[in-house]
Amino acid sequence: MSVLEITDLRAGVETNDGRKEILKGASLTIKSGEIHAIMGPNGSGKSTLAYTLAGHPKYEVDGGRALLDGQDLLAMTPDERARAGLFLAMQYPVEIPGVSMTNFLRTAVTQVSGQTPKLRDWTKELNIAMKRLRMDPKFARRSTNEGFSGGEKKRAEVLQLELLKPKFAILDETDSGLDVDALRIVSEGVNRAHKNTGCGILLITHYTRILKYIKPDFVHVFAGGHFVKTGGPELADELEETGYDRYLPEGSTESALA
Amino acid sequence: MGVSNSMAAGQRVLPRYDSKDQYRYPAFMPSSADRTVKSFDPAEFVIPTAKQEDWRYAPLERIGEFFEPFRPSGETQVRLSFLDGSGAVSAGSDASVSFERASRSDPLPGSVGKPADRAAALEWDCVQQIYALDVHRDLDQPLLLNVRGTGEDLDALHVAVRFDPGVHATLVIDHRGLARLSEGFEISVGENAVANVISIQEWDAGAKHLGSQRIRVDRSGRLNHSVVTLSGGVVRLRMDPDFGGPDGYLNMLGVYFVDPGEYVEHRTMVVHNHPSCTSRVVYKGALNGKDARSAWVGNALILPQASQTDSYELNRNLVLMPGAVAESEPQLEIENGNIVGAGHASSVGRFDDGQLFYMRSRGIPESAARKLVVHGFFSELVEEIGIPAVSEHLMATIDRRLAMEED
Numbered sequence: 011m012s013v014l015e016i017t018d019l020r021a022g023v024e025t026n027d028g029r030k031e032i033l034k035g036a037s038l039t040i041k042s043g044e045i046h047a048i049m050g051p052n053g054s055g056k057s058t059l060a061y062t063l064a065g066h067p068k069y070e071v072d073g074g075r076a077l078l079d080g081q082d083l084l085a086m087t088p089d090e091r092a093r094a095g096l097f098l099a100m101q102y103p104v105e106i107p108g109v110s111m112t113n114f115l116r117t118a119v120t121q122v123s124g125q126t127p128k129l130r131d132w133t134k135e136l137n138i139a140m141k142r143l144r145m146d147p148k149f150a151r152r153s154t155n156e157g158f159s160g161g162e163k164k165r166a167e168v169l170q171l172e173l174l175k176p177k178f179a180i181l182d183e184t185d186s187g188l189d190v191d192a193l194r195i196v197s198e199g200v201n202r203a204h205k206n207t208g209c210g211i212l213l214i215t216h217y218t219r220i221l222k223y224i225k226p227d228f229v230h231v232f233a234g235g236h237f238v239k240t241g242g243p244e245l246a247d248e249l250e251e252t253g254y255d256r257y258l259p260e261g262s263t264e265s266a267l268a
Numbered sequence: 269m270g271v272s273n274s275m276a277a278g279q280r281v282l283p284r285y286d287s288k289d290q291y292r293y294p295a296f297m298p299s300s301a302d303r304t305v306k307s308f309d310p311a312e313f314v315i316p317t318a319k320q321e322d323w324r325y326a327p328l329e330r331i332g333e334f335f336e337p338f339r340p341s342g343e344t345q346v347r348l349s350f351l352d353g354s355g356a357v358s359a360g361s362d363a364s365v366s367f368e369r370a371s372r373s374d375p376l377p378g379s380v381g382k383p384a385d386r387a388a389a390l391e392w393d394c395v396q397q398i399y400a401l402d403v404h405r406d407l408d409q410p411l412l413l414n415v416r417g418t419g420e421d422l423d424a425l426h427v428a429v430r431f432d433p434g435v436h437a438t439l440v441i442d443h444r445g446l447a448r449l450s451e452g453f454e455i456s457v458g459e460n461a462v463a464n465v466i467s468i469q470e471w472d473a474g475a476k477h478l479g480s481q482r483i484r485v486d487r488s489g490r491l492n493h494s495v496v497t498l499s500g501g502v503v504r505l506r507m508d509p510d511f512g513g514p515d516g517y518l519n520m521l522g523v524y525f526v527d528p529g530e531y532v533e534h535r536t537m538v539v540h541n542h543p544s545c546t547s548r549v550v551y552k553g554a555l556n557g558k559d560a561r562s563a564w565v566g567n568a569l570i571l572p573q574a575s576q577t578d579s580y581e582l583n584r585n586l587v588l589m590p591g592a593v594a595e596s597e598p599q600l601e602i603e604n605g606n607i608v609g610a611g612h613a614s615s616v617g618r619f620d621d622g623q624l625f626y627m628r629s630r631g632i633p634e635s636a637a638r639k640l641v642v643h644g645f646f647s648e649l650v651e652e653i654g655i656p657a658v659s660e661h662l663m664a665t666i667d668r669r670l671a672m673e674e675d
Contacts, residue, residue, distance in 0.1 A: 064629050067621065092631035104626035107617065108644030117640055118630035153644070170630065 012042045012079050012095065012177040014210060019074035021062045032058040034235035035074065040178065045204065045211045047221060047246060050232035051254040056214045057101065059232070060182045064098040065091050078177065093122055095177030099167040099184050106154040111166065112136060114154045115173055122174050139172050143199050161192040168199035172206075179203070180212045185220035197223030218250045233257040299601045301539065301569055306382040310337070310393050313386035322385055325563035325595050327531050330502050333422050334387045334450050334478050340396050341421035344449060348401065351410040351440055351657060364405040369398065376400040376428040380454035381482035384508055384537070388480035391450040395424035402430045403437045403463075410438035410464070410655060417447020417475060426452040429465070433458035433486070439465050440658060443500075446472040453481040457489040459513070464492045466658055470665070471500030479505040485545070487513025494653045495534060495551075497524040498665055502531045509547070510539040521649055522551030525666050526560040526592070533563040536581065540574035549581040552649050554642055556669060558591030567599040568610060578608035585616040586645050588638065638670055 016038045022031040032055045040046050050056050062069045063076055065088035076083040083091050106114065115136065120126045127135070137147050143165045155163050164184055171179050181200065185193055201224060204211055213224060221229075221243070229245040230237050231254070238257050239245065285296040305312050315335050316323035348367045370377050377398050383389040401413070415425065431437055435458070443449075457463045471477060477500055485491050489512075497503050509518055518538065526532050538547045553562050568579040585594035598612040619641050627637035643663065650659045 066625055087633075088625060088628035089631050089633045092629055098629050100626070100629075104622045106623050106626065106641065106644075108647075109640050110644065113640065113644065114627070114630075117632055117636060118627075121631040121633070121636065174630065 014040045014178045015077045017075045019076060020072040021058060021069045022072060023068055032235055033062060036236045038237060040210045040212060042210050043208045045213060045224065045226045046228045046230060047213045047215060047226035048230050048232050049215060049249055051258060054233045055235040056232050057182055060098055060180045060214055063180060064088060064096065097171055097174055097176035097179040099171060099179065099181045101183040101186060103155045103163040103167055105156040107156050109154050110151050111154050112150040115170060119173055139169055143169055144195050160187040164188060164196050168196050172199060172203045175207045176209055178210045182214045183216060185215055185217065193220060194223060200224055218246045221246050231257050299569055299603060300567060304384065306384050308382055308389060308392055310386055310389040313389055316386060326504055326533055327502060331476055331478065337390060338394060338422050340394055340424040342396055342423060343418045343421060344397065344423045344425050344447065345416040345418060346399060347414045349412050351412040354409060364407060366402045368400055370400040371398060374400060376430055377426060380456050380484045381508055383480060384506065387450055387478045388452055391424045391426065391452045395426045398426045400428050403435050404432050406435055407437040410440050413439060413441045415441060415443045417445035417449060419446060420448055422448040424450045428454040431457045431461040431463040434460045436462045438655065441467045443469045443471060443477065447475045447477060449477050451479040455481060455483045457485045457491045459486045460488045462490045466494040466653060466655060469497040469500055469503050473501060475500040476502045481507045483507060483509035484512050485516035485518050488515040490517040492519045495522040496662055497532050500530065504533040506535040508537050511542040511545045514542045514544045516545040518547040520549040521652060523646060523649060523662065524553035524562060525669065526553060526555045526562050527669065528557035528559050531561045536566045538568045540570045540577040540579060543574055544576040546578040550649060551583045552646060553594065554586040554588055554645060555592035555594055557589045560592040563595040565597045569601045570604050570607060570610060572603045574604055575606045576608055580611040582613045587616060587618045635671060639667060642666060642670060
């Protein structure tokens with residue numbers, strides 16, 4: 011049983027107009043096997059929470075803690091965090107020309123698991139994992155994410171989730187830009203990883219659509235840089251009905267914040 | 269010739285180039301061949317300035333000594349052996365290879381083209397160490413020509429290499445040590461011969477090397493020419509290949525890895541002067557730090573007589589750290605419309621923070637991420653060089669330099 015414990019996390023970015031605070035005291039505890047959906051309006055800081063936990067250099071931490079099984083994540087480099095068991099599926103996966111998917115993933119698996127998979131076993135495992143996600147196995151030899159469509163990139167993120175077997179996975183708007191079929195395939199992959207490894211999942215989303223496929227244990231509303239409400243799956247239905255307006259500061263609308 | 273011309277005599281006038289209407293007859297526009305001076309006489313070349321096309325990228329303030337007459341130090345050491353170390357190839361001649369000191373008046377030196385710039389003409393004018401290397405029969409083992417610099421005094425070296433008709437052979441040229449070297453190579457590939465020539469530049473820091481390689485591929489001959497430039501203060505190599513007959517094949521590969529403060533320039537100036545020849549140029553370089561500078565200039569000149577030419581040139585650069593500068597300049601001069609192809613591609617890309625973060629977020633440390641990207645960038649090309657000892661050494665050297673970078 012692992013625990014990811016986020017306490018009063020504060021972080022911001024440097025902008026041309028000076029320092030901008032985005033995370034304003036976010037607190038959340040998630041345990042192995044739990045699925046938490048984090049929902050909220052555009053610009054509320056959901057992605058900043060994800061990237062701050064993963065250690066993106068753009069975001070500077072101003073205070074608070076993030077512990078994975080008692081280890082201080084915030085003191086680690088991004089690769090140390092990944093090796094400690096954190097995974098971030100990005101909304102916009104990055105293209106890496108010249109580095110094939112298979113090479114990239116084999117290196118990542120070697121680093122995260124501490125063992126180099128035997129080439130034969132690896133090729134087979136990758137092939138099977140790709141087929142499950144309805145990915146053409148030829149993609150393994152193509153440069154990582156290069157020339158992939160939006161949907162293919164998201165499948166590749168879930169492929170990595172399945173192969174890297176993290177303790178906790180943050181999925182940052184993995185559902186955005188997917189058609190119905192792709193959404194189902196990607197969701198099945200996430201559910202498979204959850205079932206096979208018992209990992210905890212933080213599912214960041216703007217829409218309730220993906221929650222038809224991935225059933226959360228908890229639903230949180232994130233607005234203004236922190237968690238403002240927590241409930242069960244029924245909270246998602248309520249949000250579907252009423253939107254986020256009631257969680258926004260007085261007099262503002264979502265589009266004004268975006 | 270003649271039949272149609274004589275029939276048309278008196279009725280048709282050949283078009284002429286008119287500078288006021290230059291696109292009217294594109295084939296008659298002046299090409300680089302019409303402008304370029306090629307001569308053994310240094311006096312025919314002015315002293316280079318940054319205003320001249322050929323010298324616009326080079327750090328002229330660091331290489332001024334190469335443009336004035338000089339007395340070569342004679343200290344460069346040259347030794348020929350087999351790559352596997354299976355005994356030196358003796359001077360004089362044996363059944364398959366002859367390698368000997370030569371003079372300007374011997375038949376081989378001075379037989380392939382003419383110098384294309386002042387440094388190359390001065391080299392020919394003053395050089396004392398001239399060698400003629402003639403490969404008469406197929407070789408199982410690659411030849412290794414060691415060129416070792418031993419100091420900072422300016423020296424000149426000239427090597428004329430001939431692959432006799434029909435032979436299959438490989439020559440590796442390995443440049444090392446500390447040097448100020450003005451160097452001329454002539455490489456001629458006989459009819460139906462298949463030759464591999466690999467020129468490695470792995471000089472000590474602060475070395476300066478200006479080289480001119482004049483190359484000719486005879487009828488149905490094939491040359492795989494590779495350049496691997498790994499270190500040196502200033503390295504500038506100009507390759508001037510052409511063909512001695514139709515159906516020649518020329519494959520030119522280049523790999524360069526440039527550290528901070530180094531300048532590396534390669535020029536591949538291919539001239540298609542016979543029909544049905546193929547040329548393919550692929551150069552790739554990585555720049556590893558601030559003030560690392562590189563330039564690649566490629567030209568494919570397809571002359572009016574070179575029908576059915578197939579040419580392609582590509583240059584890719586990978587900037588690994590901010591503050592490095594890579595110049596890339598592909599040129600094409602096509603004077604014959606009846607060709608198979610004339611392609612070119614060029615790019616300068618950056619290994620950026622986004623890529624680095626993505627890889628790190630998958631558990632890959634920064635050093636391993638950089639290594640993965642550089643290996644991916646070079647792997648196909650390095651494999652194509654085709655001599656495992658060279659490929660392995662090359663990648664190991666690059667890995668070591670990437671690792672040093674972190675300290």
